[in-house]
Amino acid sequence: MNKDMLDGGRLLPLVEDFYTIQGEGYHTGKPAYFIRLGGCDVGCRWCDAKFTWNPKHFPPVEVDRIVERAASYPAQAIVVTGGEPSLYPLDYLTAELHRRGLAIFLETSGAHPLTGDFDWICLSPKKQQPPLAEIFPRAHELKVIVETPDDFAWAERNAERVGERCMLFLQPEWSRYGELIPAVVEYVKRNPRWNISVQTHKFMHIP
Numbered sequence: 369m370n371k372d373m374l375d376g377g378r379l380l381p382l383v384e385d386f387y388t389i390q391g392e393g394y395h396t397g398k399p400a401y402f403i404r405l406g407g408c409d410v411g412c413r414w415c416d417a418k419f420t421w422n423p424k425h426f427p428p429v430e431v432d433r434i435v436e437r438a439a440s441y442p443a444q445a446i447v448v449t450g451g452e453p454s455l456y457p458l459d460y461l462t463a464e465l466h467r468r469g470l471a472i473f474l475e476t477s478g479a480h481p482l483t484g485d486f487d488w489i490c491l492s493p494k495k496q497q498p499p500l501a502e503i504f505p506r507a508h509e510l511k512v513i514v515e516t517p518d519d520f521a522w523a524e525r526n527a528e529r530v531g532e533r534c535m536l537f538l539q540p541e542w543s544r545y546g547e548l549i550p551a552v553v554e555y556v557k558r559n560p561r562w563n564i565s566v567q568t569h570k571f572m573h574i575p
């Protein structure tokens with residue numbers, strides 16, 4: 369999408385926004401208002417949001433409207449997700465949300481330079497388009513999706529690049545959850561600096 373069409377971030381390609389419970393990672397179980405932006409060029413085989421990939425399906429909408437809606441719910445936290453939100457200028461969105469006293473959590477693959485001001489950055493690296501070096505030290509949480517046993521070594525390589533206080537999570541890929549979870553449990557028991565993240569929203573049947 370041509371960034372000139374976004375009026376410096378006052379317009380963004382919104383897929384959907386909704387109030388729910390954060391289902392995975394460090395903030396699991398916390399009520400949060402989700403802002404899902406369209407467009408992603410990372411192409412994960414198992415992506416559960418493939419409908420977001422093509423930004424042309426999501427014409428830019430006014431950020432002021434999104435912020436107004438978000439602020440009308442009792443949520444104290446906002447999750448900015450996608451797609452890949454870092455494709456877009458996010459300074460205006462995050463400034464307006466902060467002006468209303470909302471905490472902002474970002475979900476990103478780290479594949480693009482990051483704009484905006486976030487209270488929590490969840491970095492979920494993808495092998496086919498790894499994060500930019502500059503994103504690793506900014507991550508509060510590293511969430512590595514485990515698809516095969518080889519992914520433990522990939523997770524460790526990423527963990528070497530984040531800051532000391534970054535929380536580490538391994539998350540079994542949902543479509544193979546039953547097959548993968550025993551190995552993830554055993555790995556975390558042997559390597560206790562890691563934690564397990566499961567997609568609890570899928571068990572709860574909520575978005």
Ligand code: SF4
Nearest residue numbers: 408410411412415451
């Ligand atoms: S980075 Fe996220 S949105 Fe993009 S393809 Fe991978 S899982 Fe899907």
